[in-house]
Amino acid sequence: MSTYVTSNEVKAPAAAYAVGFPPTGTARANSAMMTYGIRTLKDPKAAATKSEVALARAAYRAEPLSSTALSLIIPTMPEGKARQSLLARTGELTRRNSLINEEQIRTAALRGDDTAFFRWLSRSLLTNNDLRAAYVGAMADATAREGAVAALTPVIGPAPSWSDAYWQQVIQRPASLLNAAKLRAAVARAPWRQATISRWDRYLSIGLTNRGQFDAAHALYKGLGLARERNSGNLLSDGDFERQPQLPPFDWQLAVSGTLGASIDEKDKNLLVSAIGGARGFAARQLVSLSPGNYRLGWSLSASMPIDPATLMARVTCAEPGMKIAKIQPISLATGKHAAPFAIPESACRWYWLSIDVALLDDSAGVDAYFRNISLAPAGGGGANARPVPAAEGVNGIAPN
Incomplete structure (x- = not known):
């Protein structure tokens, strides 16, 4: 018996x-x-x-x-x-009893023990696939808590099997984005060394930028080891188009739409801007920190056909919402190798968009434009081979209103 x-x-x-x-x-x-x-x-x-x-x-x-x-x-x-x-x-x-795990999670939450809370969530994620979505969502929500970064680092650091689902969830929680960026930078360092840039990193960077959290987004960029020294004096990242963008908008953010697109050819080292009739908007842009003062924009450009002065423009605009600043005149981008001065006026704005904009009439022919380089530097730095843009394209390269 x-x-x-x-x-x-x-x-x-x-x-x-x-x-x-x-x-x-x-x-x-x-x-x-x-x-x-x-x-x-x-x-x-x-x-x-x-x-x-x-x-x-x-x-x-x-x-x-x-x-x-x-x-x-x-x-x-x-x-x-x-x-x-x-x-x-x-x-x-x-570690496999779901009721015990749930009680451990609940008790840790009640006593405010974030380390235990995230540890037990992690254990439950590894042993209970049925509850994975709910637990990952709870972890993504809790990332917003004070102290969550320190508690989550040893949990996310080993890159558990569910970590991809976590990053996918946390980028959808606006309140958690700041801590998520700090956590991502933390696990990129020793001993975890998660250095490979993923699509979730790009979504995280863009998410912070869209919310005006530029300093946090740039700290993520630096934390992932992408803020390289620029010996050329160019304030732009990859102005010679030698690689694909890794983390926009501090690398190039490229447009992809039905009428307008941009891509980087690493082999030929150029930026291709391709547009058809009716295309309007930025083809490529980058976020850069600028202080008030005089600057110089340089570029080298060729095109499949003659370009109207109003077709391709470079614009420098304050990225910070609600900031009042005097308008910076756009620069008409002519073919050839050119340089044009512009000034950042006195204001509290620190972060600016440098965008390459396209504007084509609906019935106009399309255009393919190839940039060999684009540079932005304080006035007086480099560019001995550049020539001023002819006056017909704007005074000193600066287009009229």
């Missing part, structure tokens, strides 16, 4: 328990859990009944290491040291 009990304590616990022969601890615990589980299918918030808890207590007396029995007993215990001690010890017995 004992053999029957042992062989059926999992698949038919009620029958095994009814026999009355030992060992009955596991059978009792499983029987109580089965009836409780059936009820939670109809009501996920259902609590264990008195009879289920009594059966679990009897199982615990017979089998003190039964995590199944403890998962029904612990939630009924009053808050206090005894409950916390038993919960902690039960957590050492198993």
Whole structure:
């Protein structure tokens, strides 16, 4: 009979328990859990009944290491040291009991222990695929908390199997973006060294930028090791188009639409801007920090056909919302190698867009334009081979209103 009990304590616990022969601890615990589980299918918030808890207590007396029995007993215990001690010890017995894990998460949240909260969420994510979406969402929401970065770094640092789902979720939580950027920079450092730039990094950078959190976005750029020294004096990243953009908008942000697109050819080292009739908007842009003063924009450009002076323009505009600043005149981009001066007026604005804009009439022919380089530098720096733009294209290269 004992053999029957042992062989059926999992698949038919009620029958095994009814026999009355030992060992009955596991059978009792499983029987109580089965009836409780059936009820939670109809009501996920259902609590264990008195009879289920009594059966679990009897199982615990017979089998003190039964995590199944403890998962029904612990939630009924009053808050206090005894409950916390038993919960902690039960957590050492198993990582796969979802009820124990949920209780660990809830208890850690109540006492404000972020380290334990994220650790138990992580364990649950690794052992319960059914709850993965809910747990990842909870972790993404909790990333906004003060202290979350320090608590999450050792959890995300080893790049667990669910980390991709986490980054996908956290970029959709505006309140969590700042801490998410700090966390991403933290796991890029030793000992984790997650240095590969992913699409989620790009979404995170753009998300911060769209919310006007430029300093945080730039800190992410630096934290990922992308802020390279620019010995040429060019304030723009990759002005010679030697690589694909890694983290816009501090690298080139390229347009992709039905009428307007831009791409970088690493082999030929150029930026191709391709537009058809009716195209309007930026083809490529980059965010740059500029102080008030005089600057010089340089470029080298060729095109598939003659370009009207109003077709291709460079614009420098304050990126910070609500900031009042005198208008900076756009610069008409003529073919050939040119340089044009412009000035950043006195203001509190620090972050500016440098954009290459296209404007084509609906019935106009399309255009393919090739930039060999674009540079932005304080006035007086470099550019000995550049020539001023002819006056017909704007005074000193600056287009009229």
